[in-house]
Amino acid sequence: MSLPQIDLPGDLDGRHVLVVPRGTDLVALASAWFPEAAWTRQPVSAAEASASARPMTGARFRGITAEAAAPTPGLLRLDASAALEGPTPAGRDDAQAIGLATHELDLYALVPTDAGAPLDLVYGWMSAAARRAAGAIVPADRTHAVAPDPWSAVDLTLWSPVPLSAQDALPLIRPAMTGARVGPTDVPQQSQGAAGPPTFSVTATFEYDGSLTVRTGRSREVPVALSRLDWREYGPWSYHVSWQPPQPEELHNDHPSQLHLIARSRVQPSVARVAATLWRAVGGTVVDSGGFVVPPDELRDRATARR
Structure with a gap:
């Protein structure tokens, strides 16, 4: 039995569509992967x-109501191979069909600009962007929607100019690391030719x-997400905070399982607390596992989330 197709505006037919909550800054998401x-x-x-629009004035236009001006979608260039056209606004019915709780959406259609170029990087970014924005991807055939779990990006990395x-x-x-038993550190390794303390x-x-x-x-x-920041806002020293669940294969x-989700919800605040603690000590910028910058306010919210 065939599944019912997801119905989106007709001018998006035949194209993959990135769906994000209304008002999402797509340039910020795109520039994290595409400089x-x-x-x-x-x-x-x-x-x-x-x-x-010019108002209709004068005696001959008296009593005539001007038609509402139509919006014009933009064209966001990603790289030489592809761009996104949008946003096209969508509402509650489309959100329910896609499986998203947000009632106001922006739709962006993928526009290949080089017929011979591979789009693997673009597809990878669309999935990461949908996860980051709590959105989804609707493929061109409209048979289903892919809504990556936004909470599955657990790991954080602080990039700082200061080594510890x-x-x-x-x-x-x-x-x-609330609730954890902290063991001894691994044997420090001095990077060849690197200045500063051993890693x-x-x-x-x-x-x-x-x-x-x-x-x-x-x-x-x-x-790439750091390339648009002032050089004083990050550095070459990385502090990678990663979670290894009891069943590592469940990360993919x-x-x-429900046990994995429960464990993840309990560990995620600790991951953020470690990153926030190091950030307060050495400065820099935090990036999540999808390659997107995590601002301090979001880091604080993650760290103080209820376990």
Whole structure:
């Protein structure tokens, strides 16, 4: 038996569609993966179009009501291979058909701009962006919607200009790992030719919820999302905070068990608390596992979430 198709506006037919909550800053999401992402055609909302339209004045127009000006979708260039056209507004019925709780949506249709170019990176970004924005992807055949779990991106990495030694970091990390037994650090490893203290890792174990590891490193390459920031807002030293659940294979399961979800909800605040503690100590910028910048307010909300 065939499934009913998801009904979206007809001008989006035949194209993959990224669905995000109304007002989502798509340029910020796009520039996290594509350094040159920018509008090549700015979108114009219905309100903006009406405000710029010339009013119908004069005796011959008396009693005539002007038609509402139509919005114009923009064109957001990702890279040489693809762009997104939108937003096209959608409401409650479309949200219910897609399976999203948000009642006001923006739809962006994928527009390939180079017929011969592979779109693997673009598809990967659409999935990551949908997860980050609590949105979805509706493929061109409209048979189903893919709504990645926004809470599945657990790991965080702080990129800082300041290195910490294991002796300085451990007293900061211990109190942030609420409910865990913090063991000794791994043997420090000095990166060849790197200035600063040796890199290290430390692992904390939860009785039922797996383990949490903080691993430091130094790299000449940083996430694309940092490239648009002032150089003083990040650095080459990374503090990667990662969760290893009791059943690691469930990290890649689209429908993990209830036990996995419960463990994840209990560990996520600890991951954020560790990242926030290190950020207060050494500064820098936090990036999530999808490659998107996590601002301080969001980091605080994650760290104070109820377990």
